[in-house]
Amino acid sequence: MKVLWIFAHPEAGSLNGSLRDEGVRALREQGHEVRESDLYAMGWKATVDRTDVAFDSGGDEDGGDGRMVVGDAQEAAYRAGTLSPDIRAEQEKLDWADTVVLHFPLWWFGPPAILKGWFDRVLVQGYAQVVTDAEGRTRRYGDGGLAGKRALVVTSVGARESSFGPRGVHGDLNGVLFPVHHGVFWYTGMEALPPFAVYGANRRFTERDFKEYADALRARLEGLESDTPLPFRREAGGDYDADLVLRADVAPGRTGIDAHYDENYGAHYDENVPSVPR
Structure with missing residues (x-):
């Protein structure tokens, strides 16, 4: 397996850096190939x-008045091979990988700005998203430029685990990570794949605490190829109508995030993932 660890x-x-080292080491010991993108170390x-982009004010990538239309400009540069070298290097890593590990601390209920910037600059129109099939239909939500790959979030939060439960004050971790997992x-x-979360990361970890999480991470990484992914509904799977709204007969009575999971699985996937021993 070829793994890109971002x-x-x-x-x-x-703590995150030490867990990253443990995870990369474990994957290589299991015989996998690993490439890394350490965004802060890279000065991303x-x-x-x-x-x-190689921006041309007279091309289709602007509004006709010299303004940069970001998506169109990125796609034009991608197709012309003129995206900046750092972006092309990350896309080459993605092309190489069959599995992506996204490792970040949860700050303000989302990834750090540097990682959001990686999404914005690397997953450009025409490459990862807003790609079309032979009939001109846009491929997304279960299809797209990165179809066929698996992805895992490894994250840390300062709060205790119970506060991220279904009735916890911070909301279910499922909902917090929905923009990354689904979007x-x-x-x-x-x-x-169901995420791997380290809770209580703001406290001082003992050697025993760290070993428990390191061992649990190693165990999770053993399932990268076999673990069941989150069962999101495919846009082209027949559950959505022409306005991209769930048909009335699909998940009746369910709304919000929960409705976009197959009802045979349920949105609260935490119970399907082995917890870290305490």
């Missing part, structure tokens, strides 16, 4: 601007 934490000596530029992974065609 790491977004500013401190290599942090998080903001989209005109330096990302990034599934939208581009990647199958999202």
